[in-house]
Amino acid sequence: MANLSRTILFINILCWFMGCSAKVLPFEKDSRHKSKKRVPKSVCSKDNKQYESMCAFETAYLKNKNDGFGHFGDCGPFEGEDGSDCNIAMCKTHSQPVCKETEGPSKEKWLNSCVFRTARCRAKSLKASDKSFDRICTGCSADKKPENCEDLPL
Structure with a gap:
């Protein structure tokens, strides 16, 4: 060993x-060198x-x-549409699982709504038109459509 x-x-x-x-x-590319390093x-x-x-x-x-x-890439914080930032280090570690609203069973879950909002903020900073994080659900099951969903304010 x-x-x-x-x-x-x-x-x-x-x-x-x-x-x-x-x-x-x-x-x-490293702009300090003329080679393609x-x-x-x-x-x-x-x-x-x-x-x-x-x-x-x-x-x-x-x-x-x-x-x-x-x-x-950079650590952030990244400013979100609502003026909040995307800094996951601000989130507490309590477990209240949430997921996105989907047509079928949700394959992705987040630890809590803060972690979800951080993922949403990062997704929107990469692609502003991403609407997949616009609704958050608390009834997340691996075998049926998410329940108890609501719109997230901008």
Whole structure:
């Protein structure tokens, strides 16, 4: 077991020295270089800490300085249509499952309405015409259409 841990540590250190970009990730062109070298986009951790590259994120993760990968891009907060922001770190962790209104059984559930509104805000920031998050339901079942649905104010 100790050899496996050492091997993993060696691979991570090697990755760090090589630039950590050997993975298949979304890339953007590095405007500082005239070559076609690509560098990873910024990364946001689960605890809403922003890193300028995947390498910086992984380095912090190996030092236990973040809670893991959240998403690519800026952490936010992202302003929503109603002036609120999309910062999931503001949401409490109490469980009151909600889902989107769908024609059939809902395949996606969110922990609570705050987490749902965060997902809605992010979806609308990517595609303003996304109407799939306009109704929230509290009666979410895996085998029937969602119930107790209501419109979300803009």
